[in-house]
Amino acid sequence: MGSESTLKLPVIDFSNLDQKVHTPEWDLVRTQVLEALQYNTIQSFPERLSELDQIVRRMILESLDLEKYLEEHMGSTNYLLRVMKYKGTQTSETKLVLTAHTDKIIVTILYQNQVEGLEVETKDGEWINVKPSPDSFIVMIGDSLLAWTNGRLHSPNHRVMMTGDEARYSTGLFSIRKAGYIIEAPKELVDEEHPLLFKPFDHVQFLGYYYTEAGQKAKSALRNYCGI
Ligand SMILES: O=C(O)CCC(=O)C(=O)O
Numbered sequence: 001m002g003s004e005s006t007l008k009l010p011v012i013d014f015s016n017l018d019q020k021v022h023t024p025e026w027d028l029v030r031t032q033v034l035e036a037l038q039y040n041t042i043q044s045f046p047e048r049l050s051e052l053d054q055i056v057r058r059m060i061l062e063s064l065d066l067e068k069y070l071e072e073h074m075g076s077t078n079y080l081l082r083v084m085k086y087k088g089t090q091t092s093e094t095k096l097v098l099t100a101h102t103d104k105i106i107v108t109i110l111y112q113n114q115v116e117g118l119e120v121e122t123k124d125g126e127w128i129n130v131k132p133s134p135d136s137f138i139v140m141i142g143d144s145l146l147a148w149t150n151g152r153l154h155s156p157n158h159r160v161m162m163t164g165d166e167a168r169y170s171t172g173l174f175s176i177r178k179a180g181y182i183i184e185a186p187k188e189l190v191d192e193e194h195p196l197l198f199k200p201f202d203h204v205q206f207l208g209y210y211y212t213e214a215g216q217k218a219k220s221a222l223r224n225y226c227g228i
């Protein structure tokens, strides 16, 4: 995204306020507060992230020569925005605060404060420690897209490990298939060399399975649910 589209949170200085209302300082800060609230940060943040999600997915479809599915893809998407807080562990030992999992969605976009903790597993089983940066997002593929691409893309295992007192905040935008949309790899991605890996499935029903005891215990809930 170009510099014009850079997201900037309004920053307001409250330090010159005393407790008296209707001083010029009070009126100035009140105007700034109202402007900031109208700035609609919480609304524009997911909007901008959903643009990024769509750019990434467009690039994936282009690289697979499957642009003809673009409209169907975008049209069958809902978005979920989740804000997460992980309390500091109050110890110098590193603790697992979010167990290893793959996301079940299409694409995940994460943004976080400066406290480290996210780790992503490579295909070879090595854990990479993600270094947070205020200028970047973490983009991961979820199981829905892995299944749709018939395994061409990888949805990585990830977890959160923390140590120390500081709280970690992260925000995730998750693109999700609408209920009733059947996820099925397109015929262009299935051939002798690439046999179909997953039976067609509905994302919401798959989630229902994922949250059962069997789904939670499975090494890959997707493979258990609809693997061929
Ligand atoms: O907080 C994070 O960085 C990861 C969150 C996550 O993996 C999830 O919500 O699925």
Ligand SMILES: [Fe+2]
Pocket (backbone or CB within 6 Å): 101, 102, 103, 158
């Ligand atoms: Fe996740």
